Amino acid sequence: MGYMNTATDPAGRHRWLTDEEQRVWRAYLHATYLLEDHLDRQLQRDAGMPHIYYGLLVGLAEAPRRRLRMTELAMKAKITRSRLSHAIARLEKNGWVRREDCPSDKRGQFAVLTDEGAEVLRRTAPGHVAAVRQALFERLTPEQQKTLGEIMEIVAEGLQPNEAGADLPWLR
Amino acid sequence: MGYMNTATDPAGRHRWLTDEEQRVWRAYLHATYLLEDHLDRQLQRDAGMPHIYYGLLVGLAEAPRRRLRMTELAMKAKITRSRLSHAIARLEKNGWVRREDCPSDKRGQFAVLTDEGAEVLRRTAPGHVAAVRQALFERLTPEQQKTLGEIMEIVAEGLQPNEAGADLPWLR
């Protein structure tokens, strides 16, 4: 009992994970926890925000006029609109982001990266990239990197809610 | 600017990620977000608790007398003691876990899995395992599974705070 067991498929009963699968799964959980935790702390310390907020600024920085509609940004970051509202409120309070009304749709709002926000990014991006590089890429062979990419694309594809037709509430 | 750029190492300046590294990194972020989200919802729906709380019950179920000292459990789950205190309080309210004083150390507390807790696990584990299997293992070749395990072990090892000597504050 517990997470899973060693047995495979005893004629109709539950299929647990094999020992090997279990090893892989636990390694996955362990590593992804540690990495997320590591990056969250790194960014909290150096940029004063959690990883996902940083990702929002990056999303804006990459957008045409440093701006994106709330829903677009939520989709890009794969979070709910609600969560984004709260997050942007916080970033706005920090002065990294500003809200602007959408002229063509009065319901709409743009989240706009401010100069200050861009500056924070400029200042903290190198450290963040270094952290990612050091925690991940420097430790893997090119082979492993390639396989990791393939695996992650497969997994993401399998979980992708939308799939040409099944429009998703970006989310939930 | 932003997350990273395509340039490599222009004589002393910041090393960004190559295009390929960037692809891998974004795929990683995307997939791990989706998977964690997926499992969290699956467990919230079927077991009424988030993934990490489920992991705590599993940890207890695997322990000798279904019990573990708070600090041990925190280590096993790789979370802070503070977070564990809150979590156990909640699980206790649900009746899945009970606290017991440690006889040998009056500061100590055991978290003990109750029969109810064990029952919840028994009832929900198959669904959870199925979710993991379906989202991950069924989509990967044996080769990929093997490589994934290797990669995750490497990454975890690199982030492991302790390393024979550097005792860690379980955590932080």
Added chain:
DNA sequence: GGCATCTCCTTGAAACTTGAACAAGTCGGG
């Protein structure tokens, strides 16, 4: 136009996490 319906985003409350601070207990000298 009138009206049902959908979309955009926000809000509020509850749940969860974090970090610092803390009471209580243990431990190892002196």
Added chain:
DNA sequence: CCCGACTTGTTCAAGTTTCAAGGAGATGCC
């Protein structure tokens, strides 16, 4: 025995996330 240093686990406050609900504007159809 006593005291300083450390450990154990909790608590508080602040921050974040979730979920359900809702206001306001757009849309389409009659």
